[in-house]
Amino acid sequence: MSIILLKNGTIINEDISFKGSILINGEIIQKIISYSPEKINLSTISDSNSDFAAVTIIDCEGLLIF
Secondary structure: OOEEEEEEEEEEEOOEEEEEEEEEEOOEEEEEEEOOHHHOOHHHHOOOOOOHHHEEEEEOOOOEEO
8 A cells, every 4th residue: 555644734624723744544544743844754653654665755835734
């Protein structure tokens, strides 16, 4: 399965919005990470995935993620 990290986006869910990242494994959201942009790195997701080569990182800076 493909693993995708949507990084540095503004996550919007109903009445809540925050800066963060979303880890998607196949068609399932595996983890939502709320953070400051300088804190995210691949070690943050190491408990979910050990094969970092398979992670596709998409920079969503300035974009809204619904």
